[in-house]
Amino acid sequence: MATPTLIDPRTNTHVDLGVLRFLTCGSVDDGKSTLIGRLLYDSKAILADALQAIERTSQRRGHADVDLSLLTDGLQAEREQGITIDVAYRYFSTGTRNFIIADAPGHEQYTRNMVTAASTADLALILVDARKGVLTQTRRHLTLAHLVGIRHLVVVVNKMDLVGYDQAIFERIREDVLGFARELGAPDLRFLPLSALAGDMVVERGDNLPWYEGPTLVELLETAALEDRRQTLPFRFPVQWVIRPHQDFRGYAGRVASGRVQVGDALTVLPSGRGSRVKAIHLGDAKLAEAVAGQSVTLELEDDIDISRGDLLAEAAQPPLSARALEVDLCWLSEAPSRPAGRYLLRHGSRETRALLDGSAQRLDLNSLSRELETRLAMNDIARLRLKLQQPLPVDPYLENRAMGAFILVDESTHATVAAGFVRETL
């Protein structure tokens, strides 16, 4: 096996395809831990001492082979109490691309954990056990992944070794999932048969699935397009910090949320509505001609105008709408239910304002996709409702611009993060 190739950024001897973040949806029964273990093991992300530790544990537990699922074994607190603690992050590299896996366990707090893991993911692996086919859980995973707007959805039909690598079984599962996806309005899905246990179609193709001609899992992960689409959206830049060492320099520090900006571009400052042009773009000692979505930079403007943390710099020709009322989807994360007509602190980009839950909520039933009216939201509920805002907030709909349509709600008395929010439209 090859050791991970090295990318030397100075000589650029290898292609660097950036960082892909993905999440895995499934329970222990679907072989999720084994799949992650297989990815880490076959891509050589597991080093000898970590492997020896799980070999010892496997032997102690009487397994003949190394139990790869032990690689994702949890904390002492989890083992003692037989619980799993939300999301764990794991890392591997194939030499051309770095990967961050958000591993969200199943069980009772599933929705909350999955939404958290999905919020930063470019891709979701949705595991289906080939013996069991599409379950309620599969439908929940698809619905949530769609809600959070994950661009690449990959349905992994695992445990093909236990159904004799039968193509007909794979095809039947594909038809079932496609049927549901049409109902959901989900975009295109990819399907992949594999065996995490035997290692077929994970890193190696293996000899057992000759009828499958598509990419292996790792090939698929290496070639999935990143969130480049964000660069083609209108420019948005939440100001995080103002750098003002002396009279002659005033820099606005932040991370480009969407679009791109060049020296000379006309910008609008929100909420003040004043305009200026980009004088310079700094990244460390370097001056850039252009910055794109995802980059953290410091902007200097032509005019000396009053701008502070929480303001938004936006493309003058396509500014976002500022609204004092929003229609949103909320995923309730807190164990304490929502207070009817409750006030919460809303954080959007670098801006904070107060929000009032206005009227009743339409709670989504993840199994039937039907909605019912509720006055309170409980943990794991997903619901559509209206928010009234204390101050106008410049937003874009989440479906159009993830970074500009996402927010969280914080309880001002406990400081807990109580909800994840998705802007649907301004009212």
Place this chain on the structure above:
Amino acid sequence: MTLLAPITQTLTHLDWLEAEAIHILREVAGQCANPVLLFSGGKDSLVLLRLAEKAFRPGRFPFPLMHIDTGHNYEEVTAFRDHRAAELGERLIVRSLEDSIQQGRIVLKSPLEARNRHQSVTLLDAIAEFGFDACIGGARRDEEKARAKERIFSFRDAFGQWDPKNQRPELWDLYNARIDPGENIRAFPISNWTELDVWQYIAREGLELPSIYFAHEREVVVRRDGALVPVTPLTPAKAGDDVQRLSVRFRTVGDITCTAPVRSTARSVDEILLETATTELTERGATRLDDQTSEASMEQRKKEGYF
């Protein structure tokens, strides 16, 4: 004007990690009233300083630097720490375990006992002394499984405790640093970096490092399990020890009594990169003598207020 869609560009993995870390540093500065950056002179905290330069220059850092000195550090590292802080012109606070011991705040079972876990006492006292509401640290999630589950903005109660079962959900890049007085946020801007990423960044940025990161000749005791224990006044060789003079380097620098070097001939960052890419041992597995005593020792220390 062109009607063609602009060609998008993919950030390299180092550019992506750097941009994320800069964003996190600026969020700490924007949301917290009185943060501090924990700086030991080690490679991860040196990376943090470069990121802070990119986040805040030409302005000053909106936080001082602080080192919790166990008194068991290699002189090369503390000297480098002072040199780097002076070069940046930023304020460096040093609080030492030695003082905490003399004040009776820390009671050692034996004078040469490993001091890593006692750092929590001095750290919490320093946080109280200065009223810090956030500590920025260089911990990475790939180091250890307790870290793998920790948030980027990690909440600590008035006792400095981490409660793994009661963490704030962290969505998108929207961090929540709100706390009550006496509570504390630990912020980890390079959570998503691996050891290899750190070395690649050091190479790309041409960062200077303390000399003990590079291969040098040193007297070590070769333990039966293969671990190398440096022979120092704090850790003298005992009768019957297998003492050898080997070419070694440190992958991680910390308390002398619990940080071991590895065999290496790598005298430059490029050579270290090559070794790091082909190593068979995890960073902590190879070099931390204390983490091996208990499978859950990091988790335990974090619950007690450790970084």
